[in-house]
Amino acid sequence: MNFKLILSLPILCLGLIWPLTSHAADSFNILLYHHISSTMPRSTSLTSEEFEGHLEYLKINDYNVIDLASAIASIQQGEPLPDKAIVITFDDAWRDIYLQGLPLLKKYDYPFTVFVNTDPVDQNNRHTMTWDMLRDLKQQGVTLANHTRDHDYLVRKPLYDEQWLDATLDNINYAQQRLTDELGPVPKWLAYPFGEYNDQLKLALKNRGYIAFGQQSGGVAEFSDWQALPRFPAAGRYSNLQSLKTKLASQPLPAKYSGFTDPVIRLDEGEQNQPLLHVELTESQRLGVRQQLSCFIVGEQQKPKWQGKMNFTVQANKSLVKGRNRYNCTAPIWGQKNYYWMSHQWLVYGGEAPPKQ
Known part of the structure; x- marks a missing residue:
């Protein structure tokens, strides 16, 4: 298969909602999902019907859903992106992504990335995908990447000392190795659990060649912080399509995020x-x-x-x-x-x- 969302944020300062237009060709926005389910916690879920509503909106409004690797490469190499470029990502490798999300994404022929925490897969957790499911996703062109081994809080620790940093990097490296052992080569990307990090961890990841992703909102451009790339949450209270439209059409404020x-x-x-x-x-x-x-x-x-x-x-x-x-x-x-x-x-x-x- 070729696999080619604002807080409920009132625009109080403007007094009106402007019509939306296309993105600049030098930035892209990433959507973050977790569960495609009507039974899992609402805070990180949206139903199949809601998810398809998002996908249909992207299609009829001429958004270009592209794969994350291509989007990153275009920005880093100074090459133009397709107009209105959007990337779709999931965290945690939940089984409902495979059962509910994959058929819809295949229907629209949209690429996507899943960030995997590997311990639940190794432990055959009934709510997460199996390695065979993940291998099937990769065979179908889905990108799989690192979300740590155990989804631990990386920076809610007593001290930020050498022992803490070594243990944190061991956690990340272990997951990277498990992904590689089971799936073959995977990109050197990390999605921080809960979007939590500090400057020490960012620098250590930069020195080791990782690109990393948070859970704060915003778009990605050349001036972004490549160890704290933003993503727009698009589930739970953020799944409302009326507010999601504004996110999709936004551009990153040109600033020195690093x-x-x-x-x-x-x-x-x-x-x-x-x-x-x-x-x-x-x-x-x-x-x-x-x-x-x-x-x-x-x-x-x-x-x-x-x-x-x-x-x-x-x-x-x-x-x-x-x-x-x-x-x-x-x-x-x-x-x-x-x-x-x-x-x-x-x-x-x-x-x-x-x-x-």
Whole structure:
């Protein structure tokens, strides 16, 4: 087989919803799914009917669903992407992806990637795919990649010392080896469990040649952080097609994402729980765009503070809650009818044992 979604985010700062137009040819957006099921937890699921609704929308609105490897190669080599390029990914190798998702993706002839945590497959967990199912996917052209061996919290640990880093990399390398042993060559990609990472881990992965993916929202372009690439969650409360349309038509805000602040806030080390995010743009934006840039933090609108044409900061006006939080920022694109999008995820962690999954 040739295998060739905004928070429920009101555009409060604009006063209207603009019609949507096509993407620039130098960026692409990634959709993140987990379960295709009506019985698994709703927070990470959508039904087959909802999923097909997404696929049908992509088709009738002339989106180009392309494989992740081709999308990455085009960006890194400076080659143009197809207009309105979209990539589909799944985390966790759930069996319902094979039973419910695969037939629909074959129907639309859409490529996709599955990030696999290998221990549940080795343990014959009834909710995950078997190695034979994964081999079948690969034979049909599906890309399979690393989601660690056990889906552990990688950075919710007492210390970020050498022992922690070695154990974390051993976890990732073990999964990479299991995938290779069972499936043959797989790309050197990692999807962080829960989208959680810190700067130490990012640097270690960069030095070892990995590209890594988070769960914060936004698009991918040359200026992206290649060890923290964003993906738009598209299940649960994010599966509503009305809000998904805005995500699909968005473009990444041109900024130096690799310079963003370390995303982990350690309460046990007295770190500031109203973090300041400094954003440096890679290209100047018109005054009208800068004036309409607005950010959303824990559901509240927050205006950024500009320090000239190329830099702004945004900060929560109250303490973030423990766990994952996001700063999401949007602005209209000058001369177009869609939006820039930028997101940064924070993990507020107190040093305590992580909750059970």
